Amino acid sequence: MRKGQYRFVAGFLLVPVALYLIFVIWPYIQTFGYSLTDWKGQSQTFDFVGLDNYKALFQDDIFMGAIWHNILFLVFIPVITILLALFFAFMLNAGGRGRAGGVSGVAGSKFYRVVYFFPQVLSLAILAVLFRAVYRSDGGGMLNGALVKLGLVDADRPVEWLNEPDFVLWALIVVVVWHGVGFYLVLFSAAMQSIPKDIYEAALIDGASRGQSFFRITLPLLWDSVQTAWVYLGIAAMDMFILVSTMTSGEFGGGPDHHSEVMATVMMRNFLYYGKSGYACAMGVIMLLLTLILSVVMLRATRRERIEF
Amino acid sequence: MGSTSAENGAGKSAETTAAQHGTDGVGRRALIKRSAALGLVSVPAMGFLSACASGGGGGESNDDTQGETSKDNPFGVKKGTKLDVVIFKGGYGDDYAKAWEAAFRKKWGVTSTHTGTQEITGKLQPRFNAGNPPDIVDNSGAQKIKIDVLHRNGQLLDLAEVLDAPSVDDPSKKVRDTVIPGTLDPGLQEGKVVALNYIYTVWGLWYSGKLFEENGWEVPKTWADFLAICKDAKSQGIGGLAHQGKYPYYINVAIMDLIAKKGGLDAMKAIDNLDPKAFVGSDAAQAAVEAVYEVVEKGYLMPGTNGLDHTESQTRWNQYKAAFITSGSWLENEQLKQTPPDFDMKFLPMPLLEGSEMPFEAIRAGSGEPFIIPAKAKNLPAAKEFMRMMLSREWSTLFAKEANSLTILKDGVDPSVQLRPGTQSTVEASKAAGDNTFRFLYTEWYSEMDxxxxxASNELMARRIQPKEWLKRAQAAVDKAAKDPASKKNRRE
Known part of the structure; x- marks a missing residue:
């Protein structure tokens, strides 16, 4: 590049980089600054307290519990979503049998592809309303209504899905998975369609079963997409704020009795409701760190040799 | 626009300076730089200008709004001036304020600009900062501006002048002597009343008069009677008690009211003052929580109510799926659309446990919905008069009719006016209670403890913990709050 061009490029970069610095990096730095104070969020008066907020954080059972819930989400949401999405994508693209010689999806795959994508077009807010109706704790709920009709549940003692410490996290996982599978199915489908058909045909001629062609051909060639999906889902699992705060009980959700608490809900409650804003900023910094570590670890752990085709 | 206010002049002078710099003959680049800098400077000035444009009747200086004072016109309202009213349009709507404004125009010839909004902070913070606030504001809702912040910035009028003025209904009395005792206290900042908490709320149980009549149930005055009705209801497939389980705030109304009524004001103050024996070691607390747990244990809760939110549970109750529900007096207005016309909503003070200190009629009650007058309001005389009239019987009745709730005015509703049944029953309950009212303050002081x-209450209602454990957890919350040095500031005698 000639010298003049640097200036030209820099000129174009200046505005976006400035915006990024002002609206992304600077708030991060500010948050870190506030996390070292006893700021109460309503005025600009506060005292410097050093690392006290961070020390308190590690003795806060509620926040520690929230981290564990995030980790649980982190394990189960990506695994279940990716497995289901891979399975469906494979069935839609290469799972069909019957027609001699060709590799195709199961019958009606075009229809399913559209249907599976439906949940993805719903916003999280609508999703929360929808699933609150599904999990509703009296006979008016979809699940309870069906179970009562089938005689599996006593009408006087319906299952309070979102008010059961043992169910609430799983109930939330189901919502996220239901919502996400369609999107990752499309992502994986697109990647699968770029795999040359002759590889499958060659495998078929050699007598490969569905399972073998999936594990030996599809999965290795899809690895880039799976890796991306993993990072996205992982980041979503670290958040979960919208669903937890709207669906579960308590101020900013997290109920019953902190059993569905995630880091973001604890942070919001401390920030806005308890007025412990400095303390909440410390939580924000920890969240940022954990998410960064997570991204790095996942990208490293899933790194494989690239197969060119 | 086009008025000659001070702000307007400031804006103009900034523009003229910009023009002068332009003719100095400096290089083009320097000119652009400078004019950009000046542009930045003049942005606030432009803000003044546009605020002026949207401010409706803005522009008049205070001299223009000051009329002659007289006995009937203590603040000197001037005919033909304008009043800028901003109302929080929440659960109570803003129709009541429109009715007031119409009455105000009729009496004083002062027309008002009405703004009904939920975005109090978003709409008003810039106006306060620009020195162009409205004349009177209902500063409520999730986006209200914090009163202490406004007060510290000198933005609020000390309402003493209004409160010491003669009452509209009885000029021999001061306004402050016509309100229910204690209702002005929440508006105090450093010893001055700067906010008028206008709405009077009562908390307790609610039932359907129709359902009770059909089943021949008598209004329960004791906890035993209450349980008997729950039992009878259950035998007919109706839930006994419904509560808004997703928000355990509501079941705490029942538990805490029982504690206060059983143990008297001392039991209540023990909790607010973070006494080491507020819960564990308090007979009142133990009796209250055991009483509520009895409802759970005997299966008298409306099925599934623990997981329902306020709309779901209240609507179920409106569908006669439960005999009682816990709530405050906003309930009737909140449920207007869901309530069947013949439902006959009724308020009920919390029934008494055996050996209670307070009488059955005692209720949890207090004021809310703060109205403020900005110190820099353009039309102060009219704003003060408006607030004085809010505390007249006529306007208080208007409010009760339009918003289905009571105001802090003592005996403030004209008996000849037909109110909705729920509101009517709170009028009667409030009268019967007299001075036997109480109000917990820990909810305002210690949100974490709350x-x-x-x-803990949520766990109790779901039968995951027992009353003993509830007491322990509640006490632990109290002890934790007591450790915070900031808690020393709050104390009630």
Missing amino acids: TAIQN
Whole structure:
């Protein structure tokens, strides 16, 4: 590049980089600054307290519990979503049998592809309303209504899905998975369609079963997409704020009795409701760190040799 | 626009300076730089200008709004001036304020600009900062501006002048002597009343008069009677008690009211003052929580109510799926659309436990919905008069009719006016209670402790913990709050 061009490029970069610095990096730095104070969020008066907020954080059972819930989400949401999405994508693209010689999806795959994508077009807010109706704790709920009709549940003692410490996290996982599978199915489908058909045909001629062609051909060639999906889902699992705060009980959700608490809900409650804003900023910094570590670890752990085709 | 206010002049002078710099003959680049800098400077000035444009009747200086004072016109309202009213349009709507404004125009010839909004902070913070606030504001809702912040910035009028003025209904009395005792206290900042908490709320149980009549149930005055009705209801497939389980705030109304009524004001103050024996070691607390747990244990809760939110549970109750529900007096207005016309909503003070200190009629009650007058309001005389009229019987009745709630004015509703049944029953209950009212303050002072107790109540209602454990957890929350040095500031005698 000639010298003049640097200036030209820099000129174009200046505005976006400035915006990024002002609206992304600077708030991060500010948050870190506030996390070292006893700021109460309503005025600009506060005292410097050093690392006290961070020390308190590690003795806060509620926040520690929230981290564990995030980790649980982190394990189960990506695994279940990716497995289901891979399975469906494979069935839609290469799972069909019957027609001699060709590799195709199961019958009606075009229809399913559209249907599976439906949940993805719903916003999280609508999703929360929808699933609150599904999990509703009296006979008016979809699940309870069906179970009562089938005689599996006593009408006087319906299952309070979102008010059961043992169910609430799983109930939330189901919502996220239901919502996400369609999107990752499309992502994986697109990647699968770029795999040359002759590889499958060659495998078929050699007598490969569905399972073998999936594990030996599809999965290795899809690895880039799976890796991306993993990072996205992982980041979503670290958040979960919208669903937890709207669906579960308590101020900013997290109920019953902190059993569905995630880091973001604890942070919001401390920030806005308890007025412990400095303390909440410390939580924000920890969240940022954990998410960064997570991204790095996942990208490293899933790194494989690239197969060119 | 086009008025000659001070702000307007400031804006103009900034523009003229910009023009002068332009003719100095400096290089083009320097000119652009400078004019950009000046542009930045003049942005606030432009803000003044546009605020002026949207401010409706803005522009008049205070001299223009000051009329002659007289006996009937203590603040000197001037005919033909304008009043800028901003109302929080929440659960109570803003129709009541429109009715007031119409009455005000009729009496004083002062027309008003009405703004009904939920975005109090978003709409008003810039106006306060620009020195162009409205004349009177209902500063409520989730996006209200914090009163202490406004006060510290000198933005609020000390309402003493209004409160010491003669009452509209009886000029021999001061306005402050016509309100229910204690209702002005929440508006105090450093010893001055700067906010008028206008709405009078009562908390307790609610039932359907129709359902009770059909089943021949008598209004329960004791906890035993209450349980008997729950039992009878259950035998007919109706739930006994419904509560808004997703928000344990509501079941705490029942538990805490029982504690206060059983143990008297001392039991209540023990909690607010973070006494080491507020819960564990308090007979009142133990009796109250055991009484509520009895409802759970005997299966008298409306099925599934623990997981329902306020709309779901209240609507179920409106569908005669439960005999009682816990709530405050906003309930009737909140449920207007869901309530069947012949439902006959009724308020009920919390029934008494055996050996209670307070009488059955005692209720939890207090004021809310703060109205403020900005110190820099353009039309102060009219704003003060408007607030004085809010505390007249006529306007208080208007409010009760339009918003289905009571105001802090003592005996403030004209008996000849037909109110909705729920509101009417709160009028009667409030009268019967007389001075036997109480109000917990820990919910305002210690939100973290409040949340911890709410969580414990949620577990209690779901039968995951027993009353003993509830007491322990509630006490632990109290002890934790007491450790915070900031808690020393709050104390009630």
